[in-house]
Amino acid sequence: MSAAKTQTPNRVVATMRRIPATLAMVALILAAGVIGQGLWRPFEDSGMYDVVAYGLPAFADGRWWTPVTGTFFVNQPWVYLFTIAGFAGMAYLEFRRGSLVALAYYWVGQLFAIFATALVLWPLSQLPWAWAETQAQALDVGASGGTMACIAAAVGLFVPPWRVRAWLVLLGFVFIAMIFWGTLADLEHLMAVLLVLFVDRSLRIQRTTVREQRLLAFIAVLVIGATQVVSILVPTDGPFGPTEPVSGGFVDFAIDTVVILLIANGLRRGRRWAWVLGVILGVFNVLTAALIVVGIVVTSEAQVESVIDGETELAIASGILWLLMLGYLIWVRRAFRARRTSTIGGQPAPSVDDVKAMLRADGGGTLSWMTTWDGNSYARTTHGIVAYQRRAGVALALADPLGPAATRAASVDEFVRMAEHAGLVPCFFSADENTRAAVPSTWRSLVVADDTIVDLPGLQFTGKQWNSVRSSLNRAGREEMTFRMTRLADEPWGVRQQLRAISEMWVGDKGLPEMGFTLGTLVEAEAPEVRLALAIAPNGDVDGFLSWLPVFGGDGSIRGWTLDLMRRREGGFGPVMEFLIGSSAKLFSEEGAEIMSLSGAPLAHDYPPDAGMIATLSDKLAEILEPVYGFGSLHRFKQKFHPRYETMYLLYRDESDLTRIGGALTRAFLPDATLRQFAGAGLELARGERD
Incomplete structure (x- = not known):
């Protein structure tokens, strides 16, 4: 606890040491507020105001020092809140680029805003224009010209696409304030922002994506x-000209x-x-x-x-x-x-048979067979197929694009463009490192699971590290448990009924229906390509079962198997899961398979110490979901088989999509859950928190 308490103050001190110029400016403004008494009374009513304030009348009278002196005063006490807050842009700029750069932007922006405003108003005031005449006679004080310049420069440091969005908000603010209120300060703000916009050239709307063009239109209309x-x-x-509130024009x-x-x-x-x-x-x-x-x-x-x-x-x-x-x-x-009703992909749309044929011809990853399950749609690309679900305005791509490995980047690019043109949010769920490398460089990634892979060639359950698995196999032999690798359709009616009863009992304990998307049910296990591992007790009861999904290696060959269903009978053989997985691994190894994937446990990734906020949020979510689905327990159980880990990612455009993606994932995993079931699960979570 002591380390945690000292860490935050140390970080604050370190940050303050990197923004001395900003802190000095704030201190000078506060000191001027004390000297001029502007912190507690309107400074514009004092006798000093005309001496230090800048504007066209001050220049006409030869008070050329006012752009400097007026910078440190504020006209009204309540304006200090906005003045000090405005220095956040300078602090960020100084933190990123140093004190000299921040001071240069501040003072150049401040002086340019003051002189450019006077230069614009001087000829305009010669016209019969009441607004120009009024502003040409006005005086002003404050640091807002410089702070607006620093804010604009700080916006230019944002990463895409936030840079364009922030520029739109900033430009919208200064232009609308100018058009509808048009005070001397509003004109100064506009001049400062336009200066940085012209000098930095960090706003490049012509390079925005279709998604950004739509978002800009959306924000602008709002x-x-x-x-x-x-x-x-x-x-x-x-x-x-002036207007009064509630002045008519309501119909328009x-x-x-x-x-x-x-x-x-x-x-x-x-x-x-x-x-x-x-x-x-x-x-x-x-x-x-x-x-x-x-x-x-x-x-x-x-x-x-x-x-x-x-x-x-x-x-x-x-x-x-x-x-x-x-x-x-x-x-x-x-x-x-x-x-x-926009469709995604080339026509005719692929069928499940097309997906299976491509998997056999070109191979796939450990989750690729899940793309054949009901609920998925298919987008045909030039050389491949992308399986996705359309949920809550999101095109939720499952795993990696199918097709030749060399064409993956092209398929990713086509899918993203097609989804955006259809008005959907594109993302990839449970994608591997190669797909992560194929998405645009501006995309973000979030770890969602670790795929646990056991390499099968030469697998032997020898040595101390395999004690628990070896003990389970030996105990199964002593208790006359029988292992059988089969297919659901090949089993008699009585066995199939036992499997359904075990699954229904497991689901009933959760309060929510069986999850979908990347988690299968007995319906998906009925496919002839899927194998079942059964643990049969001496009396003929099924004490537990697993389902294994094929992992194709190309040319029709199967190079491995992925674990999907894990179900056990309550009160049956204790270490039934270790027995089933160990026996399956031995059989697959003897058959010549290369890998056995125990699949990934969602929200159970082992993050490095410096992973930051994402790790904290993921760990907390896993903690509160543990009483319902036991993701963490499942992850720890799989460690008994000493797998290697391959990271699975959620790939998305930027953080603004996460809310919609979260809703889409909820409906993808629990498409049939009702509000009552969600409420029941919430009570279970609460009980888990108390326990």
């Missing part, structure tokens, strides 16, 4: 909808808001109908704004407002936003071709 709601409730005073904005909510999710999923509605809504708003401008020029603003029953400023601002949105929708129109 932002437009939110601004329309806010602007109808909050007073604004932007470049297009209500229609826009309802339609936006309807089409936003459709745009995210790439639906064609949503794109069409978005274009129609954009054209409507742009034409409305254009007609209002024409009406103001021809008649007067008051007459136009009486006709539209609303304020022209909001309609014009909304029209400008929709013009930008309309241009973007037309630019990325190819990203919106998905239909609700």
Whole structure:
């Protein structure tokens, strides 16, 4: 405990040592707040304000020192919260790139924002434009120009695709604040962000994927909808003139808001109908704004407002936003071709027989036979087949693509593109290292299990390490237990009924139905390619059984077997599982098989010490699920056979997909579970926690 307590303070101290420039700036601002008393009273009301504040009037009067002095003061006490929080971007930038770089971005951004704003307002104030005239006479203090520049520079350091998303949020914030409120500070923020955008060139929308193009449209439409709601409730005073809350125009904005909510999710999923509605809504708003401008020029603003029953400023601002949105929708129109019934893969779609034929011809991994089970769909690629399930808007690919090993990368790329064009979230579950290497470099991976593989050539249960297995085999001999490798269809009716009774008893103890997806049932064991290992007691009862799935090696050969079902009779032969697995291993080795996979126990991976948060979350989830499914116990049991481990991964685009993938996996593993069964399992989890 003492080590845990000291670790966090040490980490905080180490972080603070890496951001001295940021801490110094914050300290200077707080010190200025004490000197100028701005921490507890409005500084803009003090006599010092005109001396230190910057703006066009200050430059006209020759107060050129104000861009520096005004940086350290804040106009209102409550603004200190936002000012100090704004330095988070500088802290991140300094932590990543050093103090000199952070200070350079801050001061260049701050000074550029101040002088560029004055330079823009100077000619605009000569026009009959009330907003420009007002802002040209205003003064300002604060560090926000520099902090916004640092935030923009920090965004440029984000990894894709978060960089583009963060840029969109930042640009949306500064542009919308400028259009609807347009204070001197808003113009300074815009100038600082545009400077970094131009200098860093870290925003490259043209390189985004189809998924990102849809997500950008989704976010942009929601932002437009939110601004329309806010602007109808909050007073604004932007470049297009002031508005009052609840000032009319409810019909237009209500229609826009309802339609936006309807089409936003459709745009995210790439639906064609949503794109069409978005274009129609954009054209409507742009034409409305254009007609209002024409009406103001021809008649007067008051007459136009009486006709539209609303304020022209909001309609014009909304029209400008929709013009930008309309241009973007037309630019990325190819990203919106998905239909609700979109199919994935080349046609005709593969059948289960096609999958089996490809497995025999090209081989597969230890989980590849599971792709033949009911519930899977198949996407045909140029050289292979990808088995997947369509759940909750996710294309959940099972294991690795089938087909020649040399074409795996191409199959992965085709499947990802086809799933995205169909408006689905692509991911691979229980994929191996080769598939992990084949996905795009920006994808993430999460360990979901360790495949436990026993190499069979030369296998001998000799030596101290095999004591427990050897003892189980010897005890089985003493108690006259019989081992039989068979197939379900070859067994008499009485044996099949015993197997079903054992399975039903096992399921009944769990409170949830048998899991699917990568965990089979007796239905999957009926396939003629699947073998059963039976432990028969002297009285003829089945005390336990295993099912073994074939692992094809190509050219029709079987190079190994994968363990699926493990069931035992309550009160039967104690070490029945050790007996069955050990006997199966001996038989497979004698038959010339290369490997025996004991399959992977979900949430039971042995993480390295530096694995971090993922390991912590996985271990906690495994702990609370242990009373229901015993994944950890199963993993420890398999260690008796001294396997080697091959990691299985969940491969996904980025963290924003994990919530939907989690829901898809829940329905894939438990497609028939009811809410009542989930509640019952929750009580079992609670009892397990208390125990």
